[in-house]
Amino acid sequence: MKSTDKPKVAFFDFAGCEGCQLTVIDSLQNHPALLDAVDIVQFREAMSEKGDDYKIAFVEGSCTRPADENRLKTIREQAQIVIALGACAHLGGVNALRNWQSQAEVQRYVYGRMAVSQDSYPARPIEAVIPIDGFVPGCPIDREEFVQIAKMLLQGRQLRIPDYPVCVECKLKENECVFNYGKACLGPITRAGCGAICPSNGVGCDGCRGPISTPNMEGMKIALAEHGIDEDVFIKQIKLFQSYQLIHDKRDVHGSQ
Amino acid sequence: MAASNQKNVRIDLHHLTRVEGHGNIVINASKGVLEQCDLEIVEAPRFFEAMLRGLPYEQASHLASRICGICAVTHATASLRAVENALGVQNSPQTSLLRLLNLYGEILDSHILHVYMLVAPDLLGVGSVIPLAKSAPEVVLRALRMKKLAGDICGFVCGRHTHPIGMMVGGFTHLPTEEQLINLDERLQDTRQDVDATVELFQSLTLPDFERDTEYIALRKDDEYCFMDGEITSTDGGSWPLELYREVTNEFQVAHSTAKHARHQRQSYMVGALARYNINQDKLHPKARSAANALDLGTKTTNPYMNTTAQVVEIVHCVEESIQTIQRLLENGIKPEEPAKPSRISGGGVGACEAPRGTLFHNYVIKNEIISDANCVIPTAQNLANIEADMQVLVPSILDRTSDEISQQVEMLVRAYDPCISCSAHTLEVTFV
Numbered sequence: 001m002k003s004t005d006k007p008k009v010a011f012f013d014f015a016g017c018e019g020c021q022l023t024v025i026d027s028l029q030n031h032p033a034l035l036d037a038v039d040i041v042q043f044r045e046a047m048s049e050k051g052d053d054y055k056i057a058f059v060e061g062s063c064t065r066p067a068d069e070n071r072l073k074t075i076r077e078q079a080q081i082v083i084a085l086g087a088c089a090h091l092g093g094v095n096a097l098r099n100w101q102s103q104a105e106v107q108r109y110v111y112g113r114m115a116v117s118q119d120s121y122p123a124r125p126i127e128a129v130i131p132i133d134g135f136v137p138g139c140p141i142d143r144e145e146f147v148q149i150a151k152m153l154l155q156g157r158q159l160r161i162p163d164y165p166v167c168v169e170c171k172l173k174e175n176e177c178v179f180n181y182g183k184a185c186l187g188p189i190t191r192a193g194c195g196a197i198c199p200s201n202g203v204g205c206d207g208c209r210g211p212i213s214t215p216n217m218e219g220m221k222i223a224l225a226e227h228g229i230d231e232d233v234f235i236k237q238i239k240l241f242q243s244y245q246l247i248h249d250k251r252d253v254h255g256s257q
Numbered sequence: 258m259a260a261s262n263q264k265n266v267r268i269d270l271h272h273l274t275r276v277e278g279h280g281n282i283v284i285n286a287s288k289g290v291l292e293q294c295d296l297e298i299v300e301a302p303r304f305f306e307a308m309l310r311g312l313p314y315e316q317a318s319h320l321a322s323r324i325c326g327i328c329a330v331t332h333a334t335a336s337l338r339a340v341e342n343a344l345g346v347q348n349s350p351q352t353s354l355l356r357l358l359n360l361y362g363e364i365l366d367s368h369i370l371h372v373y374m375l376v377a378p379d380l381l382g383v384g385s386v387i388p389l390a391k392s393a394p395e396v397v398l399r400a401l402r403m404k405k406l407a408g409d410i411c412g413f414v415c416g417r418h419t420h421p422i423g424m425m426v427g428g429f430t431h432l433p434t435e436e437q438l439i440n441l442d443e444r445l446q447d448t449r450q451d452v453d454a455t456v457e458l459f460q461s462l463t464l465p466d467f468e469r470d471t472e473y474i475a476l477r478k479d480d481e482y483c484f485m486d487g488e489i490t491s492t493d494g495g496s497w498p499l500e501l502y503r504e505v506t507n508e509f510q511v512a513h514s515t516a517k518h519a520r521h522q523r524q525s526y527m528v529g530a531l532a533r534y535n536i537n538q539d540k541l542h543p544k545a546r547s548a549a550n551a552l553d554l555g556t557k558t559t560n561p562y563m564n565t566t567a568q569v570v571e572i573v574h575c576v577e578e579s580i581q582t583i584q585r586l587l588e589n590g591i592k593p594e595e596p597a598k599p600s601r602i603s604g605g606g607v608g609a610c611e612a613p614r615g616t617l618f619h620n621y622v623i624k625n626e627i628i629s630d631a632n633c634v635i636p637t638a639q640n641l642a643n644i645e646a647d648m649q650v651l652v653p654s655i656l657d658r659t660s661d662e663i664s665q666q667v668e669m670l671v672r673a674y675d676p677c678i679s680c681s682a683h684t685l686e687v688t689f690v
Contacts, residue, residue, distance in 0.1 A: 013279075014301065015301040015303055017323050017324060017325045017326040017329070017419075018325070018326045018327070019323075019325070019326025019327075019329065019419040019420065020326070021326070022326045022327060022370075022419060023326075023419060025370075025374075026404065026405075026408060028401060029401045029402075029404065029405040029408075032390075032398070032401065035387065035390060040387065043385075044272055044274050046275065046374060046375075046385055046386065046387070047274060047275065047378075047384055047385030047386075047387060049384045049385065050274075061301075064301045064302075064303075065301055068301070093323075094308070094320060094323045095303060097308040097320070098304045098307050098308050101307060105307075106304045106307040107304075109304075109306065109307045109310070110302070110304050110306050110307050120301070120302055139323065139420065140326065140419050140420065197416065197417065197422065198416075198422050200416075200431075201415075201416035201417075201422040201423040201430060201431040202423060202429075202430030202431040203422055203423070203425075203430050206319070236312075236313060236316070240316065240319070240320065
């Protein structure tokens with residue numbers, strides 16, 4: 001394969017912690033050959049060179065201000081393939097927790113008397129602004145899943161990631177269900193692909209990968225009730241990463257719209 | 258070329274590269290006189306303090322870690338310490354040792370990223386670590402190898418470096434096994450040759466020669482080089498308990514920028530590895546002391562570019578201290594423990610840790626198990642005034658060079674601080690003309 005055959009790839013970041021891009025860098029620890037398969041033309045955090053002729057764009061972070069929309073549209077115009085990288089870009093993620101409060105109140109609280117009108121509005125996933133061709137879910141992304149998705153893109157294959165609940169992976173690992181410890185877990189309605197890492201570490205799934213396409217909310221309610229877990233606890237858990245969906249998609253916590 | 262006293266210089270560096278987060282540098286000099294020299298933070302404000310409000314205290318550390326991908330463990334730990342201090346939680350010795358080991362892992366992960374991937378390219382004349390993969394593959398593989406070990410320390414202790422899973426108020430939901438700790442111990446001992454190679458590499462590289470004395474601030478403890486708890490300590494003298502952090506940080510507005518700055522006994526102060534070294538060097542592990550000598554770090558070093566050098570010394574220190582800490586944990590054996598419980602449901606508390614780039618404070622007020630108020634003071638925000646003060650002295654002294662050379666020196670200065678801009682919860686977007 002000639003070097004001219006290597007697809008040009010770029011990484012962009014908006015409002016986020018850059019943890020997903022760091023995970024991309026860390027994925028090279030086990031897959032250093034990935035660097036040979038692509039031509040990275042832009043990756044601000046890791047390199048100074050900057051090229052604008054990318055074909056595949058990975059975008060991390062949420063859109064949180066009008067200026068971001070212009071940047072996103074430029075990226076969409078240039079790239080053949082735009083992939084949302086991580087929960088902030090895919091779902092809005094934790095950035096959208098502040099959407100429950102008014103913009104004015106949030107600014108007043110953080111900046112006090114010095115609050116000036118800022119170029120800031122309720123946080124949203126990038127798909128609210130531009131169409132995307134796929135996403136790598138999670139907060140942060142799973143590095144092995146990222147590598148799998150990168151391979152699918154390079155091979156021109158359709159992107160396929162699990163559409164079954166985290167419970168499946170949890171059971172395959174023979175974990176004891178954290179519901180038995182009275183912990184709320186969003187596993188039954190959340191997309192697998194992370195190896196059920198959170199329940200494997202003794203905490204309930206917090207839904208960072210987003211819901212599967214047909215979440216069984218009735219089953220979820222029954223599981224909560226059977227284990228004496230207040231629905232209030234469940235709502236607080238789902239708000240962490242899916243506030244945007246709850247507020248802006250007007251999806252109620254029971255999954256109906 | 259015009260003499261420096263005639264020079265007009267205009268430099269606009271948009272979105273600095275090889276730093277975490279988004280910042281611009283603007284330099285404006287007219288007829289050799291510096292009129293403007295600003296580091297503008299253009300990171301989108303994220304309003305974490307507003308989001309922490311209303312959260313049940315159990316969730317705080319999970320949200321707090323999302324402030325930053327590199328300092329996730331430090332944010333989570335400072336957040337936990339704030340809650341624990343607010344609600345009267347007494348951690349077991351095992352919990353404290355594991356938390357410390359976790360912090361060492363993050364310091365190592367971050368410093369290795371910084372010295373090899375963000376700073377070394379400048380010193381080796383390349384734009385990034387990627388060309389080094391071809392020209393010096395053993396260097397890049399070494400960095401990836403060391404970074405993997407660091408990430409695994411955090412992975413075994415708390416489930417994942419970015420973002421921690423198994424830490425909670427009063428303890429852990431999941432403990433590393435003794436086999437995992439033994440595995441880490443062996444790998445840490447093996448990594449000593451990579452650490453030595455890192456010190457040798459930095460002995461061979463030349464950093465810019467620039468000195469500016471300033472106030473240095475870090476946490477300090479009597480019995481160890483401090484990364485968690487302790488007292489706030491200054492090279493200008495004095496120490497303060499954590500509860501009085503606001504007296505030290507004094508965040509204030511500056512006229513030219515809506516980003517908040519901090520100042521204490523001078524116009525600005527510095528936090529980070531160099532500050533920690535200046536304040537805690539008597540507590541360095543002997544191997545780290547030797548490395549510091551080999552790298553020309555003296556009693557008080559005032560060259561900000563040598564913040565990177567201090568990070569190399571901390572890499573040595575944290576590898577050795579991780580080995581010691583694991584051996585202490587193994588001597589006692591890892592015991593399953595219920596997390597320590599709060600003794601009250603309301604209260605205020607400050608948690609402080611040394612993030613890779615400096616002292617981090619989380620301060621919460623909790624009412625009936627819900628966070629009612631939150632304040633986070635970020636190391637990079639504390640450094641902003643000091644970076645600008647350095648630039649204001651550096652730039653006039655190099656105005657006679659080309660714009661490219663001036664840009665590079667200034668970018669390298671900012672990079673030396675290892676800024677973590679998206680962490681800077683208190684910074685605002687500047688609309689720049």
